[in-house]
Amino acid sequence: MVAAPPAALAANTAYVFAYFTETPNMTGANYGLHLAVSQDGLNWSPLNQNNPVVTPTAGTLGLRDPFILRKQDGTFVVLATDLNGTDFGQNNQYLHVWDSTNLTSFTGYRRIRMHGLNTHTWAPTAFWDAARGQYGIVYSANNGVDVFMVNYTSDFRTVSTNQVYFSPGFPVLDGDIVVDGATFYLYYKNLSTGLLYGARSTTGAPNSYTTYTSGLRQGNSMEAPLLVRNNEGNGWRLWGDSFSPVNNDFYAWSSSNVGSNSWTVLNQRTYTPPLNAKHGSIAGITSTEYNALVTRWGLPSWTRLKSSNFPDRYVRHANSIGRIDAYPMEPYQDQMWRMVPGLADPAGVSFESVNYPGRYLRHSNYAIRLDANDNTATFRADATFYRVAGLADAAWSSFRSYNVPDRYLRHANYLLRIDPLSASASATDRQDATFRVTP
Template identity: 85%
Template sequence: MRTLSSSEKGETPVSLTRRDFTRLAAMSALTAATSGATVLGAPSAALAANTAYVFAYFTETPNQSGANYGLHLAVSTDGLNWRPLNQNNPVVTPTAGTLGLRDPFVLRKQDGTFVVLATDLNGTDFGQNNQYLHVWDSVDLRSFTGYRRVRMHGLATHTWAPTAFWVASRNQYAIVYSANNGTDVFMVNYTSDFRTVSANEVYFSPGFGVLDGDVVVDGSTFYLYFKNLSNGLVYGARSSTGAANSYTTYTSGLRQGSQMEAPLLIKNNSGNEWRLWGDSFSPVNNDYYAWTTSNVGANSWTALNQRDFTPPLNAKHGSIVGITGAEYDGLVTRWGLPNWVRLKSYNLPDRYVRHADNIGRIDPYPFDPYQDQLWRMVAGLADSAGVSFESVNYPGRYLRHSNYAVRLDANDGTATFRADATFTRVAGLGNSAWSSFRSYNFPDRYLRHFNYLLRIDPLSSSSSTTDREDATFRVS
């Protein structure tokens, strides 16, 4: 093991166990139950099943007005649709190094607590060299302690996109990250106390440049998903030992959109499904895509429709970990859910309701100003049993219809305005699990999009499927 120099003390490594903590906890509990012995080092949460998820990320938008390089958190009960915490503001920000982070990685350690590991990079200056990672400890992700930076190597290169996992045969954690030793490779350091790390060594170098490795251990198999820099596709490799240079690629290349990076592999809490997330290459493009499979070892990934998932607002290159119901409640209590909503189109699920030049419309996300899609869904101005949509970035202005077209206008205090800006929320006309919004003063008409513009039109059960789907939205 390499002991940190005096200049590095207090800047130590992280140690993480992988996302399928639920499986590890269950195995530990089963071993204890069947052997009658105490399981040393078993997670303290072993008796509490994970029923929710937390997503860690940083944020960017096309013109970078929404860029923030602190640690952001979002929560979900289904692992697909996410609600940011702390109004999508960071919950903690680095105070050393570049004073910013990218690629945060949150995992549960063997003792049941959490640790956060992140790239030390503030912004998009990818040409700079940095040998360090940011690290925090956390009992429950409601507070963060022991902040330090960890020096992982002495090379004139970067230290990007960390992932980490428990290697039982070594009784240590492996920390894997992207670096360059003449070509882009994955390096690894091992640690058992998170205060010292072994010397770095090449972990995966398949003969072409690689980036953004993510390793998940399932049973006796180690799965490594990564981006192939030569063709921009995401691939999966596996190993029976997890040892350096022991992986064999077993999948064909995956991609949605123009380019992909930052593969994120997770087994869902019920244990019957795997999901693979991929980040877009640029904030100009859609932020996330996803696949699903019931057999992670079978090269049989199915792309999810974007209506099936909603990433956190402006999220980039994150990580996901399962949490218990009590931990979910604790996070919501500590950080709070958003006081705004977004409206996602059902049949054009890459598009969200927004205002632009005071016109209501749906546009592909992401866009700037990103606040144009944020709404305070308040009690209806004309009837408190209904709802009205107040703009977040233009307080006092509401979506209302005028000559059946939907605009963003200032509340003039009249009864007509209040009625025009009030809608009744009902089960989605195109999918009852989603929502539709019936006009208060023209109750045969519903809010819908047509040629990407919002309007209110007469709709009923006999309307076409397209018309009903045009009037269906997810409130998230």
């Protein structure tokens, strides 16, 4: 029997996101364990400059679908699919496993064999089954049809014989299980319809779940549901990952009652997933753990600018022209900026390209370009802006030109320029000039 959590275990006030990365042309693909943190559970800051914090040293030497579980003793275990890249024809019987006290280091790396079938072992999730006094590890496999299998364990080293956990009569993929009081919730993808569904059980036992939600999807395709209870305890969020790296993004819903089959689509203005993130998991962490993660791994040295009225688009350069384009994009670094003290006035800001160091966004004939700093007074002035409260949303930001102070950075037909914006400017003009500064 695993001990109950210590009574003094602090309440969760922040979140950690585990994932791997891919981009449309795979230039940003990395199959190590990546972490991001958030204090609101919506807007995420990648750690370690979006590089992996640990990488498998056995098996395929890569991972997908990492899952973080806080164990009953308050520490963490990380499980992941043993798959390096996109060769889904591999049949691998193992999962990667690490232990961690607070996710600042990872110990005890091992692989555990889950079954002897000639099939895959994908997308693990895990939960504490109090009635058994063990953890259940659930994963996607195929025994003639795509099902969820389960093995039980007390130590994430030895596991019970695999058995079918959920096989509703149609193929399923990517289960995520959350235990809320006496109810077990299982969210999954129905491969026949391409939609996400929720099922529930009062015992969490194999083959005890009943689907209770309508099908959910945003975008063209979706997989990898992530069910998360808000730290405040007053609601839930459901995340879904778009199916392919070409449409690489996360979408989200919210609900005040996870059992009510009532999910509201969240506007993309309200959330920003980690850059290039793919299928992972989200766990609650304490303020102490949040601070330890930031101290150990560091926050990004770069920022992105998200459009207020086109929240799927970010400021980027393309052929030396400033514009906003839909995420994801290649080269993905085109949307990454070092926001440095203004070249003409350190009280302002300038935007230096990450992938073209020494080149900055500047206005020329009111159009925004990416040009090399020639260190002239004119260039420095053209490349300097004052960050002010967002003209459409004071919680966001707008950027006023240093040397043409009645003009603001804005987009028009997706191209960036500076235009005059007075107090009587239209709502659209104000939105065009409002951005979220985000990693």
